[in-house]
Amino acid sequence: MTSTDAASPLDFPPTPAVILAGGLARRIGGGDKPMREIGGQTILNRVIARLAPQCCGLILNANGNPARFAAFGLPVVADSVADFPGPLAGILAALDWAAEQRSGIQWIVSTPGDCPFLPRDLVARLHNAQGEQDAELAVAVSDERAHPVIGLWNVRLRDELRQALISEGVRKVDRWTARYRLAAVSWPTAPFDPFFNINTTDDLAEAERLVALDATAA
């Protein structure tokens, strides 16, 4: 067994996760996509339920009035870079939040707020791969496709990210991560892709079907 197959949560440093909900959700008609419901629960509730047992805390990255998320009881951190420059702005906001905590947080895991079936071993396997490969970042992969917003980020990289976003105008996550030693961690896609995410109303319907499959598999 390689150590990426299994890991105890004690094997890696305490790691908070940021749930990225700062986008405009244009393909689904705007609004807060994570507040849409599938199987009688918000997508956000499902993301929280997957991540909370794996992390030492959760934060929500969202723009606009944070009061609309009050019921979830999470710190809400807005982008510091204006005009919706994409998910890198949310990752930067989370890294800055971590540095401000002054509790020695070294790593943050990021996930989108529209990905309700995240693996229960996400954080452990990202950390294991990072450690084994002495990588600077780790990113999730399924079906040979990288999911650049689902990753493990070192708080140390925040000023380089700020520079890339603000001074160089970098927008694509994988354009930025290509600068670093990156560990890619692959998950199986049976019975379905755990990184299935919801972009459209058709995806919402598909997610309803997967909720039932997921309940059977659990």
Ligand SMILES: Nc1nc2c(ncn2[C@@H]2O[C@H](COP(=O)(O)OP(=O)(O)OP(=O)(O)O)[C@@H](O)[C@H]2O)c(=O)[nH]1
């Ligand atoms: N903080 C922040 N997050 C963003 C921004 N744009 C997208 N995201 C987040 O990045 C993840 C992937 O986003 P996309 O699928 O590209 O964008 P989206 O807003 O979800 O949907 P579309 O507008 O339909 O593309 C989601 O979790 C978004 O909330 C942004 O400008 N700022």
